[in-house]
Amino acid sequence: MNAIKFGLALAAREHLASGQPITRLEAMVLYGVANLPDVVKGMRHDGWVIESRLDSLCDSGETSEQTCRASTAPRTCLYAKFN
Numbered sequence: 001m002n003a004i005k006f007g008l009a010l011a012a013r014e015h016l017a018s019g020q021p022i023t024r025l026e027a028m029v030l031y032g033v034a035n036l037p038d039v040v041k042g043m044r045h046d047g048w049v050i051e052s053r054l055d056s057l058c059d060s061g062e063t064s065e066q067t068c069r070a071s072t073a074p075r076t077c078l079y080a081k082f083n
Contacts, residue, residue: 008032012039016050021077036078043080051079 011031015022016039027033040050054076 009039009042012036013043016040016043016078016080017048017082019079019081021053021079023077040078048080048082051081053077053079 008031012022012027012033015027015031022030022036024036027036027039033039044050
């Protein structure tokens with residue numbers, strides 16, 4: 001079971017390391033990572049700089065009100081870069 005747990009966390013780490021943002025919900029749905037803050041804590045310990053931003057964009061990247069009307073609230077996205 002531990003191998004599966006670390007494999008899922010590794011997938012989330014690689015997603016962040018590639019420069020793509022991720023939310024807690026996306027980490028859970030895409031990679032099965034229930035506790036993204038643990039992954040972030042480990043990355044920070046390894047020297048990664050993790051930024052948290054409030055992202056009001058829709059999944060399509062559109063910002064107009066007509067396209068984003070279905071979006072209920074801004075999401076908090078995490079971005080990573082190696083220090």
